[in-house]
Amino acid sequence: MASIIDGKALSLSLKDGMKAQMEGLEAEYGRRPGLAVIIVGENPASKSYVAGKIKAAAYVGMDSRLIELPEDISEDALLAKIGKLNSDSSVDGILVQLPLPEHIDEDKVIDAIALEKDVDGFHPGNVANLWLGRPCTVPCTPKGIIRMIESTGIDISGKNAVVIGRSNIVGKPVAKLLLDRNATVTIAHSRTGNLKEVCRQADILVVAIGRPGFVTADMIKPGAVVIDVGINRIKCVKEDGSEGTRLVGDVDFNAALDVAGHITPVPGGVGPMTITMLMENTIECFKRKF
Numbered sequence: 001m002a003s004i005i006d007g008k009a010l011s012l013s014l015k016d017g018m019k020a021q022m023e024g025l026e027a028e029y030g031r032r033p034g035l036a037v038i039i040v041g042e043n044p045a046s047k048s049y050v051a052g053k054i055k056a057a058a059y060v061g062m063d064s065r066l067i068e069l070p071e072d073i074s075e076d077a078l079l080a081k082i083g084k085l086n087s088d089s090s091v092d093g094i095l096v097q098l099p100l101p102e103h104i105d106e107d108k109v110i111d112a113i114a115l116e117k118d119v120d121g122f123h124p125g126n127v128a129n130l131w132l133g134r135p136c137t138v139p140c141t142p143k144g145i146i147r148m149i150e151s152t153g154i155d156i157s158g159k160n161a162v163v164i165g166r167s168n169i170v171g172k173p174v175a176k177l178l179l180d181r182n183a184t185v186t187i188a189h190s191r192t193g194n195l196k197e198v199c200r201q202a203d204i205l206v207v208a209i210g211r212p213g214f215v216t217a218d219m220i221k222p223g224a225v226v227i228d229v230g231i232n233r234i235k236c237v238k239e240d241g242s243e244g245t246r247l248v249g250d251v252d253f254n255a256a257l258d259v260a261g262h263i264t265p266v267p268g269g270v271g272p273m274t275i276t277m278l279m280e281n282t283i284e285c286f287k288r289k290f
């Protein structure tokens with residue numbers, strides 16, 4: 001039976017550590033770290049992610065502001081807003097919740113955030129520095145994934161790691177972070193042949209696809225560390241018989257429990273750690289200013 005990597009508990013202990021530092025930071029630097037979160041439009045999933053980020057910022061005691069902009073805001077107006085935050089000395093981190101409405105070019109928006117305030121680590125400058133092995137802001141989800149793997153006590157060095165999914169925000173950066181820790185890394189994706197065999201070689205399996213229950217028990221090497229990044233909302237029947245929805249990951253969790261050595265749940269795994277790493281990144285950006 002796999003042991004569950006409790007992302008919620010790990011997050012809480014990390015956030016408590018940050019909270020305990022906050023007064024000291026204020027005494028030393030004269031103010032607290034400041035995070036600005038921009039949301040455009042009314043996407044319910046985005047709204048819930050953003051609410052989680054603001055709540056976490058309040059918990060650790062940093063200054064945060066939520067900037068809610070209408071769905072039809074022009075690209076120029078959004079870029080101007082970012083420009084203002086770039087020059088606001090009380091703001092250390094700027095996050096623009098993605099996805100953006102179709103009429104806005106996401107690349108332009110990411111590029112407009114000052115490199116030193118890019119707490120998501122999506123700016124091309126941060127991406128380049130990550131791949132060059134230079135100091136940078138590491139994207140939150142991959143950073144949280146590494147912390148969760150490390151929390152198992154398993155030494156990543158020399159292990160076979162398979163990452164399914166090649167997105168810029170999860171798959172590619174987490175592969176680089178695993179490589180930095182001397183894992184032998186395979187990035188699998190929608191065109192990978194013999195995916196099952198590839199996955200079965202993995203001592204560490206990171207799954208970031210967006211397909212409910214895609215990874216089945218027969219794809220997992222016995223004893224592997226399985227990190228389920230997927231967030232999928234599926235229909236279900238509630239206890240009272242009514243129809244509802246619930247969140248599931250990309251891994252068939254119950255079946256995987258019998259095979260894996262360690263596994264993250266959904267919800268309560270990678271999600272909370274992503275938010276906690278955002279807090280950590282904001283504090284790092286703040287400290288780098290002084």
Ligand code: NAD
Binds near residue numbers: 166211270
């Ligand atoms: P994406 O949605 O941009 O791309 C999906 C990836 O999955 C692609 O690289 C594709 O090659 C791969 N893929 C699709 N079908 C496949 C198949 N049949 N076999 C193998 N590979 C396949 O990726 P993303 O943005 O990294 O998101 C992936 C999932 O992770 C989504 O469910 C998303 O909601 C979730 N996510 C969670 C967090 C978190 O904090 N927990 C953060 C980011 C993303």
